[in-house]
Amino acid sequence: MTTTAPSREAAAASATAPSHGSMSSDRLWDTQVGKDPAFLLARANALSLARMHDVLAEYGLQARSYSLLAIAAADARPSQRELSEFLRLDPSQIVALIDQLERRDLVRREPDPNDRRAKVVIATESGRELAARARDSVVESDQGWFAQLPSADDRDALFSALRTLADPRA
Amino acid sequence: MTTTAPSREAAAASATAPSHGSMSSDRLWDTQVGKDPAFLLARANALSLARMHDVLAEYGLQARSYSLLAIAAADARPSQRELSEFLRLDPSQIVALIDQLERRDLVRREPDPNDRRAKVVIATESGRELAARARDSVVESDQGWFAQLPSADDRDALFSALRTLADPRA
DNA sequence: TATTGTTATACTCTATAACTATA
DNA sequence: TATAGTTATAGAGTATAACAATA
Numbered sequence: 366m367t368t369t370a371p372s373r374e375a376a377a378a379s380a381t382a383p384s385h386g387s388m389s390s391d392r393l394w395d396t397q398v399g400k401d402p403a404f405l406l407a408r409a410n411a412l413s414l415a416r417m418h419d420v421l422a423e424y425g426l427q428a429r430s431y432s433l434l435a436i437a438a439a440d441a442r443p444s445q446r447e448l449s450e451f452l453r454l455d456p457s458q459i460v461a462l463i464d465q466l467e468r469r470d471l472v473r474r475e476p477d478p479n480d481r482r483a484k485v486v487i488a489t490e491s492g493r494e495l496a497a498r499a500r501d502s503v504v505e506s507d508q509g510w511f512a513q514l515p516s517a518d519d520r521d522a523l524f525s526a527l528r529t530l531a532d533p534r535a
Numbered sequence: 536m537t538t539t540a541p542s543r544e545a546a547a548a549s550a551t552a553p554s555h556g557s558m559s560s561d562r563l564w565d566t567q568v569g570k571d572p573a574f575l576l577a578r579a580n581a582l583s584l585a586r587m588h589d590v591l592a593e594y595g596l597q598a599r600s601y602s603l604l605a606i607a608a609a610d611a612r613p614s615q616r617e618l619s620e621f622l623r624l625d626p627s628q629i630v631a632l633i634d635q636l637e638r639r640d641l642v643r644r645e646p647d648p649n650d651r652r653a654k655v656v657i658a659t660e661s662g663r664e665l666a667a668r669a670r671d672s673v674v675e676s677d678q679g680w681f682a683q684l685p686s687a688d689d690r691d692a693l694f695s696a697l698r699t700l701a702d703p704r705a
Numbered sequence: 706t707a708t709t710g711t712t713a714t715a716c717t718c719t720a721t722a723a724c725t726a727t728a
Numbered sequence: 729t730a731t732a733g734t735t736a737t738a739g740a741g742t743a744t745a746a747c748a749a750t751a
Binding site (some may be wrong): 624625626628650651652653 | 718720721723726727728
Binding site (some may be wrong): 404445446456457459460474480481482483484517 | 709
């Protein structure tokens with residue numbers, strides 16, 4: 366989650382019978398775009414994000430606010446700059462995100478003793494509780510979704526590849 | 536590409552020496568969020584999309600307009616509804632996208648003889664030429680980026696997994 | 706002189722609802 | 729009655745530049 370915007374409604378029809386009109390046409394999938402790895406990555410992400418959006422709605426969170434809260438709740442003590450880089454959001458968006466969470470008393474800003482320009486983001490007690498509950502839902506939902514890959518080896522291979530592509534240190 | 540919005544500037548610093556401040560902090564990567572497959576998927580996509588944005592700027596295209604043009608240029612004869620589902624964009628956004636490309640004489644609308652409500656999108660000759668040139672750049676860029684995975688087996692496993700997650704028919 | 710957080714602003718993208726014409 | 733395309737609009741997300749405080 367986080368990064369990029371949510372993309373639309375429910376997604377990923379789970380019904381067994383496509384009945385009438387919701388089937389994507391083979392003609393489009395047979396084009397080069399339908400085989401372009403970057404397109405597949407984008408489309409998979411859009412579906413994942415839509416699912417995450419649904420899961421997190423119960424907690425009044427979105428992918429990005431959940432990510433930020435979860436990092437704070439993990440006592441990572443991130444500065445806003447670090448969050449900006451990690452979540453790939455503009456520093457001014459981080460301000461807005463933290464403002465939202467702070468209004469709900471889920472996080473607070475604390476001056477960094479080592480650099481008084483910087484502020485670290487700390488989860489409050491209720492922030493930790495919400496993050497824990499949301500995390501359980503997210504983990505469960507992730508498992509269900511990635512179970513579309515039936516083999517654990519396939520899933521591990523995917524996760525490893527994503528890590529390589531996502532993590533600049535890799 | 537396509538689906539979701541572009542996410543920021545250049546991304547994916549290729550320099551060998553991170554020099555001073557651009558290194559993401561290990562503390563954040565060590566949290567559960569940094570290991571969440573959905574987060575990795577989102578972040579990988581954000582980096583991919585930023586790269587695609589840079590590549591396509593030369594042609595006056597973005598990920599979504601490129602995808603639409605490439606599908607039309609492949610003679611897939613998509614209706615706007617099909618494009619909406621395939622690209623996961625609202626029908627009204629498809630209207631706007633086609634309007635843009637039509638103003639540049641890259642595509643045109645044609646009534647569907649089998650259903651006069653529907654319009655199929657056709658690439659013009661100059662649209663085909665632009666799509667071909669853009670496609671070459673995209674393919675080259677994709678190859679370079681996914682070469683972060685040195686093993687062809689690993690890349691194939693990733694592509695296969697993404698296809699499963701992205702394609703509702705899978 | 707450079708960096709952190711902040712504010713302000715313009716722009717793009719997204720979601721929704723209504724309308725028309727066909728089916 | 730339902731669907732394809734269109735229009736309009738409000739809201740959310742994004743990119744940029746400027747500013748005060750601190751390094």
